[in-house]
């Protein structure tokens with residue numbers, strides 16, 4: 001196993017609320033990790049700190065995808081934005097796609113922000129849309145797609161830069177269960193199935209059960225970690 005992301009003793013407070021109260025987590029390359037827990041347990045805060053969207057108050061986050069490893073939690077705002085653009089993909093419940101742009105333009109955007117010329121960016125974007133079953137829909141605006149199709153565009157957008165880690169926060173939260181399953185197929189098929197890493201926050205036990213590991217939070221702490229050892233079987237405890 002190859003370590004890719006490591007969090008040590010993470011703390012983050014909002015006033016008197018300890019959103020993260022000392023979280024340790026190690027994630028291996030190619031893993032799909034589900035983060036679960038009640039509303040308010042700190043899932044989104046953890047995801048944002050792991051992805052360098054938020055700086056923790058204490059503790060550290062280290063990305064082992066580079067040599068030497070990069071301590072994300074020590075970077076300034078500009079370096080963290082650059083890292084997010086170049087190394088991470090994001091899928092949220094909704095809201096990241098730009099409604100005025102077509103599907104292919106939305107997917108091409110992260111590449112163009114990294115300096116890839118438009119024609120090449122759109123070509124690579126179209127290939128990802130095709131891989132996710134959206135061939136022929138390149139020129140549609142987001143409002144002309146179903147919820148599940150739009151989320152697959154969001155998955156394509158997250159993958160187009162070939163990120164080291166994809167972070168998803170309730171990616172199926174607004175979808176029915178059949179559509180959720182399709183979106184999860186898209187997420188897993190483009191990440192752990194290809195040796196890439198996925199960290200997904202979800203409320204849905206069925207979605208979580210498709211991941212190799214489930215980490216449960218309560219009041220900003222990890223209260224349970226279960227790893228899949230066979231198709232239907234989990235063992236408790238951190239795998240290092």
Ligand SMILES: Nc1ncnc2c1ncn2[C@@H]1O[C@H](COP(=O)(O)OP(=O)(O)O)[C@@H](O)[C@H]1O
Pocket residue numbers: 014017018019037038039040041042043044045046
């Ligand atoms: N920007 C913020 N300002 C104040 N409190 C916040 C903020 N973000 C999160 N919190 C609080 O931190 C706790 C954890 O929130 P969050 O990480 O969003 O949990 P979850 O994603 O599990 O629902 C909650 O009590 C929430 O109200």
Ligand SMILES: [Mg+2]
Pocket residue numbers: 043044045
């Ligand atoms: Mg949340």
